[in-house]
Structure formats: C-alpha cells, structure tokens
Amino acid sequence: MADDEGEPGADKTAARAARRERKRDQSREEILHAARRVLFRHGIGAMTLDAVAREVGMSKTGLYYYFPSKDALVFELVHGVIEAQAKAVQQGVAQASDGGGALRAIIGETVTAFAPRLDDFRLAFLFGQVAGAGALTWDRDQFERIRPLNDLLFAKATEMLVAERGERTPRAAVEPRLLAFLAYLSAIGLLTMKGMVEPMDDPLIYSDEQLVEGLARVFEAAAAPGGDR
Known part of the structure; x- marks a missing residue:
C-alpha cells in the first residue's frame, strides 16, 4: 500500500x-x-x-x-546545420544501388540542402575563415561531437565502394573513403562558387542541376570498373 x-x-x-x-x-x-x-x-x-x-x-x-560563451553558441549553430545536412546525405545514400550512385547522392543531397540556404552554408563552412584567426575556438569535446557526423556522410558510401572493389578494379585508384570525401568536397566547391557570384548578380552559366549532374557523372565514372591495363 x-x-x-x-x-x-x-x-x-x-x-x-x-x-x-x-x-x-x-x-x-x-x-x-x-x-x-x-x-x-x-x-x-x-x-x-x-x-x-x-x-x-x-x-x-x-x-x-x-x-x-560565444564559441559554445556558434558551435551549436554550426553543429545543427551540419547535422541536418549529414542526415539528408545519409538518407540519400541509403537509396543508392551502387557506389557510384552513393557518390551521386553525396553531391546531390549536399547541394540540395544548401543551395536555397547559402547563409547556412556560410555559417557551417566559412564562419571560421571570415571571423579570422583566433576568433573561434572549439574544445576537444566539441570536435568529438562533430566527428560522428562524418560517418553519416561517408560510412555507407565507403562500405559500398569497398564491397565493389572486392569484385572489380575501379577506374580511379583512389581509396574509397577518400573518393567519398572528394565527392563531398566537389559539392562544397560548387556551393562556394555559387555563393561568390550570386550576390554580385553574376550567376554561373550552368544551372545547379547541370553542375550536380556533371560532377555526379565524373564520380560515377571514377567508381566504375576500369578497362584492360
């Protein structure tokens, strides 16, 4: 009772x-x-x-x-932006049928996430550079919270590329996780260029769709089986 x-x-x-x-x-x-x-x-x-x-x-x-601190506040802003984008990439890669498709998803989902929200992109990737040396400091615990997001971005694509590499020789002799990272880096470069020219009312002559498609084809070709050597 x-x-x-x-x-x-x-x-x-x-x-x-x-x-x-x-x-x-x-x-x-x-x-x-x-x-x-x-x-x-x-x-x-x-x-x-x-x-x-x-x-x-x-x-x-x-x-x-x-x-x-201000650093703690900025970190949470940056972490929130990157986490949302990483989850979008993870969901896109999960729908891919092969390693090349996974690389395409990394590029496409990254551009799709940030192209309409370039302020978020600048916050996540350019804040530290624009703020200047010493203006932003993160501690070890904060970096430990960022690192798992890399797995959301790259782990599944890497797994698929590794599995395929056991069956065939890819055209690009590039380590699988590095290839996934380079695909991501190409999307970041696209967004950086977009963010540079659009505020000056001088947009790129290629649409986002054309740029994503071009980059995706390059990385799909890199992941495809190579010819005779």
Whole structure:
C-alpha cells in the first residue's frame, strides 16, 4: 500500500522534471534562433552574447545558463546545420544501388540542402575563415561531437565502394573513403562558387542541376570498373 501511495508523488516529480526539460529545450532553441537572426542581420562582428540576449529578451546572465560563451553558441549553430545536412546525405545514400550512385547522392543531397540556404552554408563552412584567426575556438569535446557526423556522410558510401572493389578494379585508384570525401568536397566547391557570384548578380552559366549532374557523372565514372591495363 505504501508503494501505491508513493507512486503519485513520484509521477508528479517526473512530470515536473519533464516540463522543466521541455522549457529548457524551448528556451535553448529560442536563443539559437535569435543568434541566427543577429548573425545574418548584422554580421559576425555584431554577434555578441549581449546582442543575442537583447534579441531573445533575456539577461546576459540568463543566457550564460544555456551557453557559457560565444564559441559554445556558434558551435551549436554550426553543429545543427551540419547535422541536418549529414542526415539528408545519409538518407540519400541509403537509396543508392551502387557506389557510384552513393557518390551521386553525396553531391546531390549536399547541394540540395544548401543551395536555397547559402547563409547556412556560410555559417557551417566559412564562419571560421571570415571571423579570422583566433576568433573561434572549439574544445576537444566539441570536435568529438562533430566527428560522428562524418560517418553519416561517408560510412555507407565507403562500405559500398569497398564491397565493389572486392569484385572489380575501379577506374580511379583512389581509396574509397577518400573518393567519398572528394565527392563531398566537389559539392562544397560548387556551393562556394555559387555563393561568390550570386550576390554580385553574376550567376554561373550552368544551372545547379547541370553542375550536380556533371560532377555526379565524373564520380560515377571514377567508381566504375576500369578497362584492360
């Protein structure tokens, strides 16, 4: 009987803890959204914790409860962008029937994820360069959170390429994971060029679809069986 009487109290405690956690997660997301607005509206230099606190409507002390530094806040923004894109690539590669198709998916999903959202691309890949040396510092734990995203991007494609390599000799004598990374790198290069020319109202003469298709064919050819040697 004592156990039965104690359960409601335990349930209430658990419910309160769950509500606090939901409120904390909501506040954290509101801060991240506010930081994005400040960053994209006013630029890197204006993105201070004071500015973000004003944007979200809380004290700087309150902001410190969620993010102890500007570096920690920027990291969460970058991590969120890369994680979403890596999951999109993972889903695309899962639909591929062979290694060449996996490389095509890496390129296509990366461009599809970022082409309409070049601000996210700049945040994820160019923030550190634009901010300047020493402006952004991440610790070991943060890098450890980034590294698993590489597996989302490359592990399945690498697995497929390795399996095929056991059956045939590919045209490109390139280690499978490196080949997957190079496919990803080609998509990043495409997006970098796109981001350079479009703000100057001088778009590339090729469409995104043409560029993705061209790169995909190059990497599919690299993964295909080679001829006689």
